[in-house]
Structure formats: structure tokens, C-alpha cells
Amino acid sequence: MxxxxxxxxxxxxxxxxxxxxxxxxxxxxxxxxxxxxxxxxxxxxxxxxxxxxxxxxxxxxxxxxxxxxxxxxxxxxxxxxxxxxxxxxxxxxxxxxxxxxxxxxxxxxxxxxxxxxxxxxxxxxxxxxxxxxxxxxxxDARNRWRALGVCAGFLAAGFVLGFVEVALRAGQLTGDAGPLRWAQHVVLGMVGVTGPLHFQHAVTGTAVAVTTGTFGLLGFAVGAVVLLRPGTRCPGWADGDEAEVRELLGRRGDGDSLGYFALRSDKLIIWAPSRKAAVAYRVINGVSLASGNPLGAPSAWPDAIAAWLADCAQHGWTPAVLACDTAGGTAYRRFGLDAIELGDEAIIDVPGFSLDGRPMRNVRQAVGRARRAGYTCEVVRQRDLDEAGLEQARHCAVAFRQGGVERGFSMALSRFGDPADGDCLLVLCRDTDGRLRGLLQFVPWGGAGLSLDLMRADRAADNGLMELMVVSAVEAAPAFGVQRISLNFAVLRSVFARAEQLGAGPVTRVWARVLRAGSRLWQIESLYRANAKYQPSWQPRFLCFPSARDLSRIAVAALSAEAFLPAGRRGARKPGP
Known part of the structure; x- marks a missing residue:
């Protein structure tokens, strides 16, 4: 104490x-x-x-x-x-x-x-x-050249169009004027100054002025917008950072189930001066988006958070934190960030897990059905899998993915089979012919935990395949020294849970209907149902942000990072070698 x-x-x-x-x-x-x-x-x-x-x-x-x-x-x-x-x-x-x-x-x-x-x-x-x-x-230093290129492009287009327009109306000019005077007139028109040419009809001169003036305004205005585009920072590890993060996770990784995901290739690390704690983040459209809790010793978290916020202030980035838990949210809140509940993480207590009882009836029946159909599961560390088996698993990870994009940021590694991830635990599900029909990948959560990363299943396989793989992982966990397993994150789970209770208010019921409508695109409710049937404990996860006016920008950055928007696809590797 x-x-x-x-x-x-x-x-x-x-x-x-x-x-x-x-x-x-x-x-x-x-x-x-x-x-x-x-x-x-x-x-x-x-x-x-x-x-x-x-x-x-x-x-x-x-x-x-x-x-x-x-x-x-x-x-x-x-x-x-x-x-x-x-x-x-x-x-x-x-x-x-x-x-x-x-x-x-x-x-x-x-x-x-x-x-x-x-x-x-x-x-x-x-x-x-x-x-x-x-x-x-x-x-962002790169914006200078981008802005210069955009501005030059508009001005060049305006000059060419204006020059052609004057040339086509050369017969309406009063007095002698050659191409040099035409060019001078167009250039002056692009900055809003009347040039030396005079036309027989005022409407002709006005038309030329509007063309040149419009492109001049567009060139400078669009160039200014590009110059002020939110800055970013290219993902990449400094020399020795990855080794230090892995060593930190080995010593202090038990605190947060999302800690291992700091090793994603599209994240950056900013350290406390003591190197005892760090914040993993990514910059997207002017938002510095951290994920999970700070890494390392909680006593050093304030120094790491202060260094991250100072970096945000230095570059004019908006700080935000995606999916931190109660301890992390409390630490960020001490620095003035506000927090709202984002959802809940499902955690299975391995020693207390059992398929017995009425609440587990659906899972028990699904597992029994899959086993009777001849499906079997192998649970193995990645480093213990031979090259042929690992290559088969790589093929499964790609072939059974729904959609062409590997989604994830805060709770996904977005790679598979990397030799550096040898401690990951794999569940390989095969049918009676020995064909691989399903795959789970769990990343380490400290020394006695696992966090679900990858779920793949052949949609042509029998029902119950996913339940069989999860239960097989839980049953094999004690042999690997695992005491707890983190499953999928359920966005706004509490809304669905409250809506099902007796006496739920009209606001809660309407909000639940809205989320169910959104589930048609993002599987919000289905993920909650898929987790809830294992009777897990629920750990809340939070979104931390500076002020309500920044929420729209932060939401776009978070959706981009999770690859729900195209900008988030850059920097994350697909499963494979």
C-alpha cells in the first residue's frame, strides 16, 4: 500500500x-x-x-x-x-x-x-x-513543394488558356500588339491587374479577365490550402527501438492486452526520457493517434505522455487515444484529455472456463457438431511450426480473408508469419481430409496471457468451426502457461446490453436500433454476440480526446487507421511473408 x-x-x-x-x-x-x-x-x-x-x-x-x-x-x-x-x-x-x-x-x-x-x-x-x-x-516540409506544384499547375493552365483566348480574339484588338503583349496582358490579368490590351468590345475584355483572374485565384487559393494540409510522419522504427519495445513488453507486458500491437509496422514510438515507458502512435491527417495504454512502467507513464503531447504541440497535431483501458484513460485524463467509453473487450478466464451449464449450451452444441463432422484443431507456437505448415497457414490467412484489405490498428498486428513473432500462438483447424479450413492467431499478452489477433475460416466449412477453434485454444492454454485470453473488441457493447434489460429507456432502444443498422456494414452487433456466448468478463475501453469539436477529425483518423477509409491502407502489411 x-x-x-x-x-x-x-x-x-x-x-x-x-x-x-x-x-x-x-x-x-x-x-x-x-x-x-x-x-x-x-x-x-x-x-x-x-x-x-x-x-x-x-x-x-x-x-x-x-x-x-x-x-x-x-x-x-x-x-x-x-x-x-x-x-x-x-x-x-x-x-x-x-x-x-x-x-x-x-x-x-x-x-x-x-x-x-x-x-x-x-x-x-x-x-x-x-x-x-x-x-x-x-x-510538413513536403507540403511546400506540393503547394508550389499545385499553384504552378493552375497558373500555367490559366496562362495557356488566357493566351489562347487572346489569340483567338486577336482580330478584335485595337492597335498593334504582338505575342509578348498578349503574354503580359494574361500574366497581369492573373493577379487582378488590367493589362495593356484593349478590345473593340468590352465584353471580350471582361471574358479574358474572368478567365485569367479565375485561374490566378484558384492557383494561389488551392496552393495555400495544400500548404496548410495537416502534417504527417512516415512510419518507421529508429535503430534499436523494436528490440527495446520487445524487451519492455517482456518485462511489463501483463498490464495491457493490446501492448504487443505496438509492434505494428505503421506505428511510431515516442519514449519517456528514462526509456522506461513509451507511447505508440500514428499521425493521420493532423491527428496523432495513440493506441492502447502507454507501454512500460506505470510510474513512468506521465513522462511518456508528456513527451507525446509536447510532440503534438510542436507540430500542431491533435492528440487522441484509441482503445485505452481504465488505467490508461486515467493517466491520459490527468493531462487534460477527456474520455468516452468506446466499447468493451471480452476476456476469458482460462481456469474458470467450462462448457457445462445452460449459458454455454450454444457453444457446446456448436463444438460438438464440428467435432462430429471430423474437424480437428492443432494449437502450436508459430516458431514450432515447420516451414511447409507455416506456408499453408499463410495461404489460409490470405485466401479466407473477407475483402481485399487487412483491417486493424489498435487491436490487430496486420501481418502473419514474421519470424520475429515466433511467440504467437496459432490454432489450425483441419477437416477429415487434412485440409486447413480455419486459423486463429493470438499474440502474447505478457507472460500468462493471449490476445486474439487474426480470425480466418473457410465460409464453405460447416457451422461451429470458429467455436471449435476458440474452445481448443482455451483447452490448450494451460499447457502454454496461459491464464487469460482476450477476444474481439465489442464496440458500444453496453448499449446492446442495456437495451436488452427490462425497463430500458427509449433513448437506449433507439440508439441500439441505430447500431443494429450500422451492423449491416461493420458487424457491430454480430461481434458482440460472438463474444458474449463465451461468457467472458468485460473490460471497458475508452477514446481520449482534447475537446468535442475535435471528435469528427479524430473519428475520420481512427477509421482511416483501421482501414475503413482508403487512407488507412498505407503502411500496414497484409498477412504474408
């Missing part, structure tokens, strides 16, 4: 009172003001009150110039709305672009003779300059 108290005190000492990743109020205020100004610019650009101002300025500025200024004001407003999110995350590039756009907005408003908005934009520009030290998050 005394040691536990000391550990809690150490954790409290390490936990900062105000997390460094949380945006300061002044930065949030600047971001909101910029977005308000952007919305105002976008709205005023489409209001009809500009006609009398055009008449007043007709002797000072050409009509095409005023039209371009009006369109540019709308584009600037939309960009300011977009840049507000980057400012909130402290992006230095967002500050630079916003400062430039506010200065441009002042000029554009003056060109439209709207003095009041020009003063507002000037005021925002002053605030940005005063608060410049608040914006220091790094951008």
Missing part, C-alpha cells in the same frame, strides 16, 4: 497543472476573430451593395479590376475561415498566410471603397503581429 501511495504521488508530481498542448486562450481568441472576419468578407463579397461603389470608382479603377477585387475578397474570406483551424493549433504557416491575407484584405476593401471592413482587417493584422510568438508549430 505504501508503494502504491508513493507511485500515485509521483504521478501527480509529473502531471502538469496545465497541459502544454492545450491552446492558450489568446490563441483561441485570435483564431475565432480571424474566422469571424473571414465570414464577414465572404458574405460582403456577394452582397449587391457594391454597384454604387463601382460607379463612384469607375474613373479610378477599371471595371474588371473591381470585379477581380470583389471575387478575391470572397476567396480571402473563405481562406481565413479555413486558416482559423490552423491558427488554433498554433501553425506558423497559418499565421504567415493569415497575416498576408489580412494585409491583402485591407487593400481589396480599399479598392472596393469599403473603409470600415478595411479598418477591421487592419486591426486583426495588428493583433496577429502582436501575438506572433503564439504560433510556432511546424508544418
Amino acid at each position: 505504501a508503494d502504491s501511495a508513493v507511485m500515485v504521488d509521483k504521478r501527480e508530481q509529473h502531471a502538469p497543472q496545465r497541459p502544454s498542448w492545450r491552446p492558450p486562450p489568446s490563441r483561441i481568441g485570435v483564431a475565432r476573430v480571424v474566422q469571424v472576419v473571414g465570414a464577414f468578407d465572404a458574405v460582403t463579397a456577394v452582397l449587391p451593395g457594391w454597384h454604387h461603389r463601382m460607379a463612384a470608382l469607375a474613373h479610378v479603377m477599371p471595371t474588371t479590376g473591381m470585379l477581380t477585387a470583389r471575387a478575391a475578397t470572397g476567396v480571402v474570406g473563405l481562406l481565413l475561415l479555413y486558416l482559423g483551424a490552423g491558427l488554433r493549433r498554433g501553425k506558423r504557416r497559418a499565421w504567415q498566410l493569415t497575416t498576408a491575407l489580412c494585409a491583402l484584405s485591407v487593400v481589396l476593401h480599399l479598392a472596393k471603397a469599403t473603409v470600415a471592413p478595411a479598418l477591421v482587417a487592419a486591426g486583426v493584422l495588428g493583433v496577429l503581429l502582436i501575438e506572433r510568438d503564439r504560433f510556432h508549430a511546424r508544418g
Whole structure:
């Protein structure tokens, strides 16, 4: 008890009172003001009150110039709305672009003779300059070249189209003008300035100005958006990291059934200064998505979490944690992250498992049916399987997969047969002819546990194959020193469980119906039913996040990581060598 108290005190000492990743109020205020100004610019650009101002300025500025200024004001407003999110995350590039756009907005408003908005934009520009030290998050260096390429592409397309348009209307030009003057006119038109050419008909000049001005605006606007795209970090292990993680899992792997999945090839590791704890994560669309609990000693978790959050703040990434348990959620919550229950993990207690009794009737009958049909299971460590048997299992893992994508991130290894995973436990199910018809792979959970990773079964096989493989794993577990087995994760299991209880409220029942509808695509309810029949204990898993406004971005990142969206397919290897 005394040691536990000391550990809690150490954790409290390490936990900062105000997390460094949380945006300061002044930065949030600047971001909101910029977005308000952007919305105002976008709205005023489409209001009809500009006609009398055009008449007043007709002797000072050409009509095409005023039209371009009006369109540019709308584009600037939309960009300011977009840049507000980057400012909130402290992006230095967002500050630079916003400062430039506010200065441009002042000029554009003056060109439209709207003095009041020009003063507002000037005021925002002053605030940005005063608060410049608040914006220091790094951008993705690769975005510079991407933005330059996109901008150059639009500008080149606009120049070619504008030049062709002028060439086709060369007969309507007044005075002598060669190709060089045509090119000069197109280039100036792309930045909203009236060129040296004059057409016999005003509508012709306006058409050329609209073409060149549109491509100029698109080039700079799209380039700015690409420049501010959320950064990422390529997966990869630093020298010695994998060996250290495996050693850490060997010493401290009993705490979390998901610890071994930190060894996925698409995850990165950030260490506590002492190297006694680490956070496994992946960056997707500006979200740094950690999975499970921190690795290592709980006393060193605060240092690892602080290092991870400092990395998020340095790059302007949104921190989020997928599928941590109660201990991990508590540790992350001390750093200011909020938590919601994501679902429950089914855990079988091996010594207490039995097929006897009415609750296990369905499992008992399914197992008996499969055994009577002649199916048998072999339970073996991967390292003890000969090369021919391992190659057959590899073929089964690919052939029996449903769909063309290997899904998983937080609770899947997404590879099979790697020599480094020799401690994985395999359940191989064969029919009477010796053909492999089903496969389970369990990864180590410390020294006395297993966590289900891969489930494959021939859909043409008899019913009861999956139940037979799970029960065979449980029955063979004592021989391998295994005391507990983690099965599939059931998303929002508590909703289904509460909906089945007497007196369940209307909100719970409606929510359960919504999840059942979603189960047609994602097997939400079927996974819950498949786990529940083994009478496991349920361990809640949580999603940790900074604020409710970030949940949509985090949800997209999580679905991408789990390969439910195309972006998540990169970096994860399919089962195979």
C-alpha cells in the first residue's frame, strides 16, 4: 500500500497543472476573430451593395479590376475561415498566410471603397503581429513543394488558356500588339491587374479577365490550402527501438492486452526520457493517434505522455487515444484529455472456463457438431511450426480473408508469419481430409496471457468451426502457461446490453436500433454476440480526446487507421511473408 501511495504521488508530481498542448486562450481568441472576419468578407463579397461603389470608382479603377477585387475578397474570406483551424493549433504557416491575407484584405476593401471592413482587417493584422510568438508549430516540409506544384499547375493552365483566348480574339484588338503583349496582358490579368490590351468590345475584355483572374485565384487559393494540409510522419522504427519495445513488453507486458500491437509496422514510438515507458502512435491527417495504454512502467507513464503531447504541440497535431483501458484513460485524463467509453473487450478466464451449464449450451452444441463432422484443431507456437505448415497457414490467412484489405490498428498486428513473432500462438483447424479450413492467431499478452489477433475460416466449412477453434485454444492454454485470453473488441457493447434489460429507456432502444443498422456494414452487433456466448468478463475501453469539436477529425483518423477509409491502407502489411 505504501508503494502504491508513493507511485500515485509521483504521478501527480509529473502531471502538469496545465497541459502544454492545450491552446492558450489568446490563441483561441485570435483564431475565432480571424474566422469571424473571414465570414464577414465572404458574405460582403456577394452582397449587391457594391454597384454604387463601382460607379463612384469607375474613373479610378477599371471595371474588371473591381470585379477581380470583389471575387478575391470572397476567396480571402473563405481562406481565413479555413486558416482559423490552423491558427488554433498554433501553425506558423497559418499565421504567415493569415497575416498576408489580412494585409491583402485591407487593400481589396480599399479598392472596393469599403473603409470600415478595411479598418477591421487592419486591426486583426495588428493583433496577429502582436501575438506572433503564439504560433510556432511546424508544418510538413513536403507540403511546400506540393503547394508550389499545385499553384504552378493552375497558373500555367490559366496562362495557356488566357493566351489562347487572346489569340483567338486577336482580330478584335485595337492597335498593334504582338505575342509578348498578349503574354503580359494574361500574366497581369492573373493577379487582378488590367493589362495593356484593349478590345473593340468590352465584353471580350471582361471574358479574358474572368478567365485569367479565375485561374490566378484558384492557383494561389488551392496552393495555400495544400500548404496548410495537416502534417504527417512516415512510419518507421529508429535503430534499436523494436528490440527495446520487445524487451519492455517482456518485462511489463501483463498490464495491457493490446501492448504487443505496438509492434505494428505503421506505428511510431515516442519514449519517456528514462526509456522506461513509451507511447505508440500514428499521425493521420493532423491527428496523432495513440493506441492502447502507454507501454512500460506505470510510474513512468506521465513522462511518456508528456513527451507525446509536447510532440503534438510542436507540430500542431491533435492528440487522441484509441482503445485505452481504465488505467490508461486515467493517466491520459490527468493531462487534460477527456474520455468516452468506446466499447468493451471480452476476456476469458482460462481456469474458470467450462462448457457445462445452460449459458454455454450454444457453444457446446456448436463444438460438438464440428467435432462430429471430423474437424480437428492443432494449437502450436508459430516458431514450432515447420516451414511447409507455416506456408499453408499463410495461404489460409490470405485466401479466407473477407475483402481485399487487412483491417486493424489498435487491436490487430496486420501481418502473419514474421519470424520475429515466433511467440504467437496459432490454432489450425483441419477437416477429415487434412485440409486447413480455419486459423486463429493470438499474440502474447505478457507472460500468462493471449490476445486474439487474426480470425480466418473457410465460409464453405460447416457451422461451429470458429467455436471449435476458440474452445481448443482455451483447452490448450494451460499447457502454454496461459491464464487469460482476450477476444474481439465489442464496440458500444453496453448499449446492446442495456437495451436488452427490462425497463430500458427509449433513448437506449433507439440508439441500439441505430447500431443494429450500422451492423449491416461493420458487424457491430454480430461481434458482440460472438463474444458474449463465451461468457467472458468485460473490460471497458475508452477514446481520449482534447475537446468535442475535435471528435469528427479524430473519428475520420481512427477509421482511416483501421482501414475503413482508403487512407488507412498505407503502411500496414497484409498477412504474408
